[in-house]
Amino acid sequence: MQFLSRYWSLLICCWILSACSAPPVTAAPKQTYSKVELLSQFTIPRTSFNGLTISELSDLAWDQDEQLLYAISDQGRIFHFKLKLNGEQILAVEPVFAASLVDNKGKPIKLRDSEGLFALNTNNRKKGDSQLIVSFEHGPRILRVSPQGRQLGAVALHKDLQNAKAYRSQNTMLESVAYHPKYGFLTAPERSLKAEPDNIQTIYSAKQKWSFSAYPAANSSVTALEILPDKSVLVLERAWSGLFHPMVISLRRVDLAACGKAKLCEVQDLGVYSSLIQVDNFEGLTQIRDNLYLMVSDDGQRDLLRTQLSLFKVE
Secondary structure, three states: OHHHHOOOOOOOOOOEOOOOOOOOOOOOOOOOOOOEEEEEEEEEOOOEEOOEEOOOEEEEEEEOOOOEEEEEEOOOEEEEEEEEEEOOEEEEEEEEEEEEOEOOOOOEOOOOOEEEEEEEOOOOOOOOOOEEEEEEOOOOEEEEEOOOOEEEEEOOOOHHHOOHHHOOOHHHOEEEEEEEOOOEEEEEEOOOOOOOOOOEEEEEOOOOEEEEEOOOOOOOEEEEEEEOOOOOEEEEEEEOOOOOOOEEEEEEEEOHHHOOOOOOOOEEEEEEEEEOOOOOEEEEEEEEEOOEEEEEEEOOOOOOOOEEEEEEEEO
C-alpha cells in the first residue's frame, strides 16, 4: 500500500507469536491449528526483467503444475518466478517472465492498483490450463486473466461490494481474493464498508458474507486471504497508524462452515508480529503445499524497503 511506504525508514523484522481471545459467538470452530512457525526468508532484489521493475508486489500464487510462483504488483504487472526450495528453506527466486495486464483486445488495462491474486487449475497434473484471478482496489473489480496477463473475463461481486461509494475510501477496496471449494470466490475489503462498524472485517462470496472482529490494533486491515487444508480461511491483517505506532501483522483463522447464524464468526490468532520500526509491509499469501505457505511484503518502491518473502508453516 502506497499510503504506508512513504513513512518507513529502517529494515528490522521481529516475530512474536501470540494468542488473543475471540468475541462470544453462537458457534465455535474446531481448533485444527494453533500457531505459525517461520521457516525461511528471502529478499527479492529490485531489478528489472523484460523492462519492468520487480517492485510493489502485493500478492502471490503458486502453480504446482507449472512449478511457477506468480506475483502481482500495484502497477498492474504480472511476474513469474522459479522458486527453489531445499526442504523448508528458500534457496533462490529467479524471475522468468514479466508483463503488464492487458484487456481482451491486448490494450493496457485501465484498472490499476491490482492487489489480490489467486491461481486456478494449478494442481490437476495438466499443464497449460492455469488461470489467474486478480482483484483491484480502484474499481472495485475482480478479473480472470491468463498467466501472461491477458483479460479473460470478470468475477461476479456480492451486491454489497458493487458500489464504489459504499467503501470507506478508494484505497480500502478489494485487496484480497481466494477460491474456496464450497463457497467459490472469496474477497474482503481492506476495511469494513461505511455502513458497517469499523472494528469488524467481512469476507464475501458472490452471495454470502461472514463477519469477524478485526485484530485489536488501530486501522487493522485485511490484505490477503488463503485457504487452509481443512478448508477454513487464513486471513492476513496489517495494522499501522503512524510513525510512533507499531506495525502489526497478524495471521488469523476463520472457519466459515462453523459460523452458523452467528453475527460474528469466531476468529483464531495463529501468529502476530509487531514492531515500532518494522517495515516489512506483508500484503500477500499463497499456499505452496499442505500447510506450507509463502508471504510477501510490498517495498513501496522505496530504497530503504524490500520485497521480503517469508516461508512459514501453519501447525
